[in-house]
Amino acid sequence: MIHKDLQMKHYLALILTLAMISIIIILLYRSLQKVRTTFIGAFTNGNVVVIDAGHGGMDGGATGISGLLEKDCTLTISKKLDLFMSFLGVPTVMTRTEDLSLDHQGGATIRKNKVSDLKARLRLAEETENAVFVSIHLNKFPQSQYRGAQVFYGPNNQNSELLAKSLQKCLITAIADGNTSIHKKATDDVYLMKKATCPAVTVECGFVSNPEEEVLLKDDGYQKKMVLAIAGGYLEYVNEST
Numbered sequence: 001m002i003h004k005d006l007q008m009k010h011y012l013a014l015i016l017t018l019a020m021i022s023i024i025i026i027l028l029y030r031s032l033q034k035v036r037t038t039f040i041g042a043f044t045n046g047n048v049v050v051i052d053a054g055h056g057g058m059d060g061g062a063t064g065i066s067g068l069l070e071k072d073c074t075l076t077i078s079k080k081l082d083l084f085m086s087f088l089g090v091p092t093v094m095t096r097t098e099d100l101s102l103d104h105q106g107g108a109t110i111r112k113n114k115v116s117d118l119k120a121r122l123r124l125a126e127e128t129e130n131a132v133f134v135s136i137h138l139n140k141f142p143q144s145q146y147r148g149a150q151v152f153y154g155p156n157n158q159n160s161e162l163l164a165k166s167l168q169k170c171l172i173t174a175i176a177d178g179n180t181s182i183h184k185k186a187t188d189d190v191y192l193m194k195k196a197t198c199p200a201v202t203v204e205c206g207f208v209s210n211p212e213e214e215v216l217l218k219d220d221g222y223q224k225k226m227v228l229a230i231a232g233g234y235l236e237y238v239n240e241s242t
């Protein structure tokens, strides 16, 4: 009998302990959720970042000295950026997550497919509520000495320049390679920048025509540094544009 009583006491103690632990977990979870909501609210400002991996599919973009294809590098950087933005709680949409051109029509000319691809990217930016369009590209120049990331902004939204300025500053600080490039207004021939009405920038992550930079652009660590700089620049922009 005494033995049974002791056993019962042990059971009760165990049940009480489990109940206490459950209550603590629920309370902790609730307060963490609260912190997370505040944290996210501070970072997103209601915006959705449309991450545009430049080129894709039949459009390889620029080819580097040792064969790096712009479309592959822009997709890898964009996927990393998407992952990091999600980690920060920033809502994102990607224009592509695979090696393809958007709205591709078999049998149509390359030019026609290129136009429908760009129109599909623009449509996604325009249809996304509170979109901030960040187009990822690589640069190429006939002379190999040019290097460094540079940001270009669209002319239609006053916040585009502010975003470009923050991104350029963070890229220079984070990469710390002596880059002195200044953010600039995109030229009229850059369709997406010319047409987008939301805040829109093109980040030219570096020159594939520079042998050292081409090697860096393929490097996982360098790509992560690039992504941190872009995310940092975006957060600074969110902070300043409110």
Ligand SMILES: [Zn+2]
Binding pocket: 054, 055, 061, 062, 070, 137, 138
């Ligand atoms: Zn490009």
